[in-house]
Amino acid sequence: MILRQYQHARHRFRQLCQERGMRLDSVPLPHHRGPDGEVLSVDIAWAGATNPRKAFLCTSGMHGLEGPAGSAAQSAWLAQWDGQLPDNTGLCLVHALNPWGFAYRARGTENNVDLNRNFTRFDEPLPVNPYYQHIRDAIRLPSLTPQDLPKLIETYERLVGELGPAKFSVAVNAGQYEDAEGLAFGGAGIEHGHKAVAEHVLPALRETQALHFIDWHTGIGAYGEVAFLPNGKPGTHAYAACASMWGEAAITQWARSATEAAIEADEALTGTNTDKSGQLRHWLGAELGKAKVAGAVIEFGTERPQDIDKLVLCTLYDRWLRFENRTARTAADHRWALDLHADLFVPRDPAWEDLVLTRGPELMTQALEALQQ
Ligand SMILES: [Zn+2]
Numbered sequence: 001m002i003l004r005q006y007q008h009a010r011h012r013f014r015q016l017c018q019e020r021g022m023r024l025d026s027v028p029l030p031h032h033r034g035p036d037g038e039v040l041s042v043d044i045a046w047a048g049a050t051n052p053r054k055a056f057l058c059t060s061g062m063h064g065l066e067g068p069a070g071s072a073a074q075s076a077w078l079a080q081w082d083g084q085l086p087d088n089t090g091l092c093l094v095h096a097l098n099p100w101g102f103a104y105r106a107r108g109t110e111n112n113v114d115l116n117r118n119f120t121r122f123d124e125p126l127p128v129n130p131y132y133q134h135i136r137d138a139i140r141l142p143s144l145t146p147q148d149l150p151k152l153i154e155t156y157e158r159l160v161g162e163l164g165p166a167k168f169s170v171a172v173n174a175g176q177y178e179d180a181e182g183l184a185f186g187g188a189g190i191e192h193g194h195k196a197v198a199e200h201v202l203p204a205l206r207e208t209q210a211l212h213f214i215d216w217h218t219g220i221g222a223y224g225e226v227a228f229l230p231n232g233k234p235g236t237h238a239y240a241a242c243a244s245m246w247g248e249a250a251i252t253q254w255a256r257s258a259t260e261a262a263i264e265a266d267e268a269l270t271g272t273n274t275d276k277s278g279q280l281r282h283w284l285g286a287e288l289g290k291a292k293v294a295g296a297v298i299e300f301g302t303e304r305p306q307d308i309d310k311l312v313l314c315t316l317y318d319r320w321l322r323f324e325n326r327t328a329r330t331a332a333d334h335r336w337a338l339d340l341h342a343d344l345f346v347p348r349d350p351a352w353e354d355l356v357l358t359r360g361p362e363l364m365t366q367a368l369e370a371l372q373q
Contacts, residue, residue, distance in 0.1 A: 002072040002346060002353050006096065006103035007038040009071040013095045016078035017045040022093075027196040032100055032110055035330050040099035042196040044092065046204070047083070052090030054371040055205055057213040057295070058364055059094040062116045062193070062280065064101015064108070065345045069300055070216025071095060071102075072353075073360025080361060086372055090208070092201055097193035104329050105338045107315075108185070112322055115193045116215075116297075117175030117186035117276065119283035126186070127277040129178075131171035134163055136179060144320040149313055156312050165262040166272035175277040181323045183315065186278045197280070202287055211288060212245065212367045213295030215280055216360070218345050221301025222255040224352055226359055229297040231281040238285065241294030245370040246363060251296070257303035298363060300356050302345055314341035 003009040017024055022045040029040040048055075058077075060070025074093050085091055096102045100110040108114050120126065138155050141148070160168045175186045190198070205211060213231075221227030228251040232238025242251050256264065267274050285293040303311075317337040321329065329338070347353075 002068050002356060004068045004342065004346065006034055006040070006067065006099060007036065009068055009075070009102070010041070010043060010096060010099075012075050013045075013071055013078070013093075014043060016075055017043075017093070020047065020078060020081060020083045022047045022091075025200055027192075027200055029099055029110070029192050034103040038103070040103055042097055042099060042193055043095040044196065044200050045095070047091040048085035049088050049090050051204060051207040053088040053208060054210045055090040055092060055208045055212075056364075056368045056371060057092045057094070057201065057205075057211060057284075058216070058367075059097055059197075059213070059280065060216045061096035061098055061102045062215060063114070063217060063219075063345075064098040064104070064106050065342055066107075066216070066218040067096055067098070067102035068346045069218045069356050072356050073216055073364070076357045077361035077364045089368075089371060090204070091368070092204070094197065094201065097196070105342045106318055108318075109191050109193070111187065111191065112180065112185055112319075113187040113191050114175065114184045115191055116280060117184055117278035118191045118194050119280045120186060120278035122187075122189050126177040127175065129170065129174055129176035131163060131167045132176040132178065132182070135159060135171045136182060139183060139316060139319060141316060141320055142324060144317055144324075146313070149309060152312055152316065153309050164266045164270060164272070165259070166266035166270060166274055169263045170272065170274055173276065174274060181319070183319065198287075205288060205291070208288065208291045210371055211284065211291050211293045211295070212241070212371055213281070213284060213293070214364060214367055215295070215297045217297050217299040218302050220257075220260065220299040221303070222257045223301055223304045223347075224355060225254045225301035226250070226355070226363070227254045227299040227301050228252075229281065229299070231285060231293065231295055237292055238294040241292070241370070242296055244373060245294070245367050254301070257301065258305050259303060259308070295367065300352070302347060302352075307344055310340060311344055313337070314344060317341070
């Protein structure tokens with residue numbers, strides 16, 4: 001069962017960790033509480049060797065809206081785990097990297113930061129998004145209601161047409177560090193979830209020689225697919241290790257959505273670099289220089305062609321609510337949009353939920369077992 005409310009999902013996760021005898025560390029988000037006054041916290045659970053030679057790390061809720069799925073996969077795995085680990089092996093489960101977004105149904109953090117664009121160095125020149133300027137003004141809408149949708153879709157289609165799918169995707173999604181009130185903002189400094197990993201996870205992995213990881217997400221991939229974004233391209237150690245964990249066919253041959261297929265075709269045609277900046281999956285390898293780090297963002301696919309207009313509406317609604325409307329997120333007026341947004345990323349569909357609850361734990365077990373090869 002997928003628990004959609006942060007406090008319920010958190011409670012279940014912590015309870016299972018305690019039952020399995022794991023060491024629990026909580027890193028509460030200061031100055032914020034959830035809609036019911038609950039503590040918002042990144043919870044970090046450890047098992048097995050301290051300072052392990054080999055370790056498996058699994059994170060959820062990087063994008064708050066997607067949190068219920070990753071949390072459910074972690075808890076489903078915990079429920080079936082016997083509590084045993086091989087010698088010299090450590091396990092680290094990080095629950096709700098972006099607890100505010102989980103609780104308030106937002107992709108970004110309390111600071112409008114896309115946390116998976118925030119794993120970058122802020123003491124060095126920040127990446128520049130060459131196409132962001134093309135959408136910067138178009139996303140600033142003084143009013144936003146469902147009646148505005150035809151106009152929004154017209155603008156969306158015009159921009160995709162002008163830039164092409166690959167450059168448009170970079171503009172809206174690759175990350176940018178210039179517009180704090182914009183889309184895919186990577187932040188002006190280290191966010192809470194980034195700090196929690198840097199200060200509470202990395203120090204315990206300094207002796208680790210082989211790290212496998214999964215960062216749970218939803219969205220990418222055709223509806224009901226499991227999409228893999230490994231931390232290395234074919235030919236690298238990381239890619240080979242991912243192939244050994246999950247099978248080369250699984251990590252390459254997942255069905256792309258229509259949007260993703262168009263982006264890939266355009267990318268190949270125009271040579272556009274669509275790499276995203278500031279992602280945990282690349283940062284881990286850079287920070288743990290001594291270790292062989294292999295793993296992936298794994299996404300439970302949700303995209304259906306008929307939902308694109310809703311996705312555009314909900315994405316812009318979130319921005320409008322934060323920076324134009326500025327009333328309480330919990331106000332009844334906003335409920336339809338936040339409900340719709342949440343359901344787009346964690347669909348209320350038993351077959352989709354079943355995919356999370358069965359494939360999720362299997363992929364975690366495979367990543368852990370492959371450490372012993
Ligand atoms: Zn995501």
